[in-house]
Amino acid sequence: MMMLVNCSKCHTPLQLPPGAKSIRCAICRAVTLIADPRTAPPTPPSAYNNHYYPPPAPAPAPSTYNHHSSSSGQNSSSRKRAVIVGISYKNTRNELKGCINDAKCMKFLLTNRFNFPQDSILMLTEEERDPYRIPTKHNIRMAMYWLVQGCQAGDSLVFHYSGHGSQQRNYTGDEVDGFDETLCPLDFETQGMIVDDEINATLVRPLPRGAKLHAIIDACHSGTMLDLPFLCRMDRSVALRSFSALC
Structure with a gap:
């Protein structure tokens, strides 16, 4: 244990x-x-x-978690923080092309377009020299915990994942199709996958009122990867017209 x-x-x-x-x-x-x-x-x-889930954390100091927005609607000490995961599964039968490049492009976008500080972005790819930044199941879990640690109203959080996604049989009855969605870490064949229930418990439930989380999941079965209560389905023709309007 x-x-x-x-x-x-x-x-x-x-x-x-x-x-x-x-x-x-x-x-x-x-x-x-x-x-x-x-x-x-x-x-x-x-x-x-x-x-799978961590035990309840000890009660934080009053200022650590703020579940009520300030009168101005923004917290003056708001922060930006991001976790970016890119996995290519190099030299395996599951190898993907472009995932690490996706991660690098996302970091460039966040730092140059949305002004995220360099030290507020945690990158997990196979190219990282630090063994604690390799996208294993354990390291991805720790990164998700870090992302929401101490977040408060006004914070802007980003979770980006580019890699394999899959499904596994659900036995609790909370999935309409009978399957849980999963992320596939680099070592998923030996350590297992990260299930959508855990992702929801780690990234979504701890968010205080007023904090924002943008999750970009570039993987199979990603539509319900965060196990959110609502699902938006957009008509393809509407999506294409919207995209054309932006160009």
Whole structure:
């Protein structure tokens, strides 16, 4: 069973392998030391679980999460933050062309057109030298946690994914077609896929009122990848006319 601990610096939830005495955060690179269980205070039973979702975070300071917009409609300390994932599955039977280029183009767009600071964008591609920026299942999960960590009214968040998407049988009855949509990390054949229920719980539910999340999923079965309650279907002819009007 994996144990979840919070990073000592950025408080991102981390999965601690059994028996490990320390763990390095994939986001801020800080090393968190784990106290000897014989000397540490007793842990509530709900602190650890083997479920996909992280346990409830401790109550934040009053200013950390603001579920009410200010009188002006914008928060003066609003921030921009983005996670960009591009996976080519190079040298495998699943190889794709252009996904890493998509990720680079999205970063260029965010920094040059929408003024996102360079250090507010987390890139996960196979070209990254940092092993914590390789788009494995664990690293993508940690990046999603980081994206919404401490977000507040007025913040602008972006999640971009370019890679394989798939489906798997749903057994809870919450999918009309009987299938959950999934993202396929680089190591999905050994570690499994990231299910839309988890994506919704990680990226959508924690959003406070007034914060904005733009998710661009360039993958198969992406229409309901965030498990949102509403789905917009646009007539193709209307879409083409709208596109022509923009050109």
